[in-house]
Amino acid sequence: MSAESRRHRHRQGPVLRAGDMVLPTTTDQRLLASRGDVAWVHEDPWRVMRIQSEFVEGFGELAELGPAVSIFGSARTPPDDPIYATAEELARKFVQARFGVITGGGPGVMEAANKGAYEADGVSVGLGIELPFETGMNEYVTLGINFRYFFVRKMMFMKYSQGFVVMPGGFGTLDEMFEGLTLAQTGKLDHRFVLFGSDYWTPLVDWLRDSVLEAGNISAKDFDLFHVTDDIDDAVRVLVADNS
Template sequence: MESREPQGPPEERRLGPVVRRRQQIQPGTTDQRLLDTTGDSDWVHTDPWRVLRIQSEFVDGFGALAELPPAISVFGSARTPVDSPDYEAGVQLGKALVQAGFAVITGGGPGAMEAANKGAREAGGVSVGLGIELPFEQGLNPHVDIGVNFRYFFVRKTMFVKYAQGFVVLPGGLGTLDEFFEALTLVQTRKVTQFPIVLFGTAYWGGLIDWLRDTVIAQGKAAERDLLLFHVTDDVDEAVALVTKETGL
């Protein structure tokens, strides 16, 4: 009868919380691989590295905005002309929000965003711009006093909601609609509470509201009460009064 030597525990190596055994053991150590500058750079394009970048964006955003006073996020088209009524409304809105005790947060770009930042700065308030990396460079407008540029849309969106007590939405395009409907969904599902949303410009937003009522709600895709989750106005003072009333500022 053939005898067998008792087998000891398998060879293993611990890399932080990860245990590797047998053929899965990697040569060298974590520090060695970190300090080895002769390796290739493919790792910067891997998902684990992207996770770290995402984490760093959250940390940078939280750090930059944590000490903001109560704020309102203002959205609107980057294509709004400087000499248009919508631009002037944005300036007046930014001023009025500051006078009511709010900081103003925008996407930091031109057009309606620039207008709200300009009004906030001229009123002596805190003017914030949260930019985004795009194929076509926009850069932060000159009226931003605190600016953060993001790689990832979803990190930026978190900042708009986390550090604002409400939204005011000027006439805008797809990006503006995206922010509006995301905020509306968060309120509808009670992911955020006491979060006023004001659409500015009854003529501009009227068709959208009609569609929500006559198509979406009429076909049972949403409830009639969902129309109560936002307000519509043409008046700057009323817009500020609505967000002030619901935030309790």
């Protein structure tokens, strides 16, 4: 086994694997696989126990977290990007408003938000996920939980956040945003979303208004579920006011 192979480290829930011990697929992949050997018929009931354990672990660790906001955004944002500095400052301002900060615990915007909360002596939470290629939890997380299943992790974001800031990001960020907006739209979640960065989000909002609303697939009142801004203090004000 090469030195490079041995250096590859992989998180699988609470388990750390390296080198030849890294499995070729993730837990989510194996759960969602529906083809091939029918042995899954006998294995899936046992997976329920593992899923249950992740819920128990998450609920147990986060139950006394207190008021917190989740900050979503791209893992690919480099430290020299202005968005990185903005996420840091956002997190710092939320800590000053007596809110903890929750992220996915990874690099990019997540690291920046955790860094801002950490350096402001606030609660800095990272909810990690098992991925084929990952760097692990960033160094600014003070409370970190690694999950195998995306849907368990999403539950923790939604349950323990009093509001959400969505920074520029990709598929993962959009997934978290739209799942949360769907829960809010259907009355299952009573929180608002701040979409930070008008240049980035306005084309999407225009599409929602000009195409999705025009087709009758959403209502005009659904636009009240989120607020677009470029101002850090405005973002903090909106979410803090909603929880005061």
